[in-house]
Amino acid sequence: xxxxxxxxxxxxxxxxxxxxxxxxxxxxxxxxxxxxxxxxxxxxxxxxxxxxxxxxxxxxxxxxxxxxxxxxxxxxxxxxxxxxxxxxxxxxxxxxxxxxxxxxxxxxxxxxxxxxxxxxxxxxxxxxxxxxxxxxxxxxxxxxxxxxxxxxxxxxxxxxxxxxxxxxxxxxxxxxxxxxxxxxxxxxxxxxxxxxxxxxxxxxxxxxxxxxxxxxxxxxxxxxxxxxxxxxxxxxxxxxxxxxxxxxxxxxxxxxxxxxxxxxxxxxxxxxxxxxxxxxxxxxxxxxxxxxxxxxxxxxxxxxxxxxxxxxxxxxxxxxxxxxxxxxxxxxxxxxxxxxxxxxxxxxxxxxxxxxxxxxxxxxxxxxxxxxxxxxxxxxxxxxxxxxxxxxxxxxxxxxxxxxxxxxxxxxxxxxxxxxxxxxxxxxxxxxxxxxxxxxxxxxxxxxxxxxxxxxxxxxxxxxxxx
Numbered sequence: 001x002x003x004x005x006x007x008x009x010x011x012x013x014x015x016x017x018x019x020x021x022x023x024x025x026x027x028x029x030x031x032x033x034x035x036x037x038x039x040x041x042x043x044x045x046x047x048x049x050x051x052x053x054x055x056x057x058x059x060x061x062x063x064x065x066x067x068x069x070x071x072x073x074x075x076x077x078x079x080x081x082x083x084x085x086x087x088x089x090x091x092x093x094x095x096x097x098x099x100x101x102x103x104x105x106x107x108x109x110x111x112x113x114x115x116x117x118x119x120x121x122x123x124x125x126x127x128x129x130x131x132x133x134x135x136x137x138x139x140x141x142x143x144x145x146x147x148x149x150x151x152x153x154x155x156x157x158x159x160x161x162x163x164x165x166x167x168x169x170x171x172x173x174x175x176x177x178x179x180x181x182x183x184x185x186x187x188x189x190x191x192x193x194x195x196x197x198x199x200x201x202x203x204x205x206x207x208x209x210x211x212x213x214x215x216x217x218x219x220x221x222x223x224x225x226x227x228x229x230x231x232x233x234x235x236x237x238x239x240x241x242x243x244x245x246x247x248x249x250x251x252x253x254x255x256x257x258x259x260x261x262x263x264x265x266x267x268x269x270x271x272x273x274x275x276x277x278x279x280x281x282x283x284x285x286x287x288x289x290x291x292x293x294x295x296x297x298x299x300x301x302x303x304x305x306x307x308x309x310x311x312x313x314x315x316x317x318x319x320x321x322x323x324x325x326x327x328x329x330x331x332x333x334x335x336x337x338x339x340x341x342x343x344x345x346x347x348x349x350x351x352x353x354x355x356x357x358x359x360x361x362x363x364x365x366x367x368x369x370x371x372x373x374x375x376x377x378x379x380x381x382x383x384x385x386x387x388x389x390x391x392x393x394x395x396x397x398x399x400x401x402x403x404x405x406x407x408x409x410x411x412x413x414x415x416x417x418x419x420x421x422x423x424x425x426x427x428x429x430x431x432x433x434x435x436x437x438x439x440x441x442x443x444x445x446x447x448x449x450x451x452x453x454x455x456x457x458x459x460x461x462x463x464x465x466x467x
Contacts (some may be wrong), residue, residue, distance in 0.1 A: 011363030012384055018352050019391040025236030026395060030402055032239045033231070033296045037406040053179055055083035056252070057161040059152030061145045063091040065166035068303070070104045071203060072166055077132055078207055081175040085134045087152045088166075092121075092142030101137055106130035112155075118263030120151035145248070146264035146271035153255060153263055162252040163272075167303045169198055169208055170250065174299040178252045181293035188291040189257040189279055192238075192246035193299035194230040196409065197223045201301065208301055213415050218311055220422045221430050222304040227419070228399050231296065238294030242340035244280060244349065246292070248272035250300035257282075257290075268328065270321020277329040277341075284337045298409055312437050319357070319441025326354055357438035364432060389427040396423035 058076055062069050069088070076086045090098045101107060107127035121143030129135035140151050149163050160182060164170065171177075174193070181188045200214035214220055230247075237243040251272065258264075261282050264271045276292060283290035305311040326349060332342040333350070367384075370376030400419055403409060410416060 010359065011367065014356075014359045014363070015384075015388050015391075018356070019388075019395070021348060021352070022233070022395055023391075026232045026398060028239050029232040029235035030398075032235050033402055033406050036296050053082060053176065054160050054182060055085075055158040056081065056175055056179065057152070057156035057158040057255075058084055058086045058175075059149055059156065059161055059163045060086065060088045060166055061091055061148035061152070061163065062088055062093065062097050062166040063142070063145070063148075064093045064095045064097060066093075066096045066100050068167045069097055070100055072164070072168060073101070073105065073135070075169050075203075075207055076164070077135065078172060079170060079175055080172045083158075084175065085136070085157065086132075087155050088135075088137045089148040089152045090137060090139045091144065091148040092140065098137070098139055102127070105132065105135060105137075107137055110136070112136075115154050117154050117259045118150040119266075120147050120154060123151060126155070144266055144269075146266045146268070149271070150263045150266070153258065156255065159255055160252055161255050161258075162250060163248065164300070165249045165302055168249050169203055169301040171208060171299060174250070175252075177295050177297050177299050178250075180295065181291065182252070182254070185291050185293070187289045188293050189254045189283070190246055190276060191252045191293040191295065192234070192243070193250065193295045194297060195226060195247050195249050195300045195302055196230075196298045197226055197304045198301035199223075199304050199306065211409055213410070213418055214304070214306075216306045217422075218308070219304045219306055220418065221426050222311075224396055224419055224423050224426060226304075227403060228396055231399050231403055232395070234294055235296050237345055238292070240340045240344070241291060242345040243292050243294055244277050244341055244345050245273045246276050246294075247300075249302045265328070268321060268324040269317050270323075270325045273321060274325040274328060277325055277332060277346075280339075280341045281329055281332045284332070284335070284339055284342070287337065297407065315434060315437040316441040316444065319438045320445045322349070322354055323442060323445040326350060354442070357435050357442055360432075360435040361439050364435075389424075392427055392431075393420075393424050396420075 060069075060072060060076070065072075073086065073088060088101060090101070107129055110126050110128035112126045112128075121141040124139045124141065127137040127139070129137075136155065138151055138155055140148065143151075152163070153161060160179065162175075162178070178191050178193045181191045197214065197219060198208070199216065199219040200212040201208060202210040202212065213223065234243055234245065248271070253275075257279060258275065261275075261278050265274055265278075268274050279290070279292065305314055326346070332338050333346045335342050338346070367376060367381055371378055371381050397420060400410075400416055400423075404411070404416065410419070
């Protein structure tokens with residue numbers, strides 16, 4: 001048996017295992033989403049009217065975010081939550097991020113003791129808003145997002161904190177939604193929620209007023225990706241208390257638990273995933289009950305890259321962050337106290353998300369070589385491709401249907417039709433391009449290339465002025 005025949009044998013087995021595992025996750029997630037949608041509203045409404053929800057510190061790391069930082073802060077200040085503070089951490093920006101904040105919110109230097117609970121780069125100054133008593137801005141030396149998050153933790157005064165990307169838009173009830181697991185289950189140490197793409201939507205004065213789809217094809221592909229990843233994948237793992245990734249765009253954490261494990265690590269670009277895996281390891285090793293929760297409802301909207309260069313840099317970062325997060329926490333894999341996270345979630349992410357690009361790209365390459373040399377028939381190649389694409393489209397369409405049944409975010413038939421079309425054509429180049437980028441990111445990590453955060457082009461074209 002030749003190498004090409006072996007690869008051709010592994011390739012279909014990999015795809016069958018991949019889609020089979022995702023199908024099971026989809027079934028588990030569907031049950032959770034339907035149950036959640038039936039009970040949705042009762043616990044949140046109770047929180048809204050009792051006003052006994054725990055206070056929250058909102059931390060916003062910002063580096064060169066002058067295009068959208070004011071909109072983000074305005075959005076946060078409109079949240080309908082009884083007690084919260086907003087801490088913007090200017091991570092040594094080289095643009096006018098600090099200046100636009102000072103002008104927009106009337107910031108004044110405020111002498112405040114910086115409580116060192118976790119390590120961070122030196123703080124230059126702390127500002128308080130003359131217009132919003134619960135808004136403060138930390139100006140610090142550049143240290144990266146994780147370091148800025150740690151600085152925000154040090155400045156926070158409340159028992160729960162969330163880290164929000166500077167380009168994120170929250171709904172008015174986002175905090176009530178994501179804090180609910182902390183109220184119903186005292187063992188909850190982290191909670192995440194569904195992230196959606198804001199491109200194509202309308203935002204007025206920092207508040208989402210109209211949901212729409214982007215016209216940019218790259219952004220549309222990402223809408224499909226986000227729906228599939230958040231609505232099924234993460235909900236499925238969370239239902240088994242095995243969620244090992246809460247998006248850095250928005251996640252809520254119990255501060256005491258995060259401080260106990262030393263805060264965010266600054267030696268990885270995937271600090272959000274690494275922190276969640278470390279929380280699993282910490283509490284599993286201690287034998288203490290804990291819960292890492294996930295709410296299916298959309299709670300955060302974020303800007304997606306609209307050009308290939310920016311998207312490539314994002315995917316390189318994601319794959320490097322995944323590599324760092326998994327390898328730094330291999331002690332969880334198949335450990336005696338690993339639970340579902342160590343025995344199912346970690347193997348899934350290692351095989352399909354971390355090493356998957358090697359198998360996929362090798363499979364594509366050797367398939368074409370096999371067809372060229374006559375070892376694989378053209379009919380066999382197309383048969384496999386059509387079946388694999390069919391499984392992928394089925395998973396995507398089932399996601400759209402469940403989203404429509406449960407949340408009605410895209411009730412317009414045209415929206416669902418466009419998403420379905422892009423779920424089909426993403427298999428004709430976009431998926432393969434993503435696999436190449438992921439393989440590239442894996443190789444950069446493997447050969448010790450210095451991590452580069454890259455520059456995200458924030459266009460904020462979805463913003464409109466309020467009347």
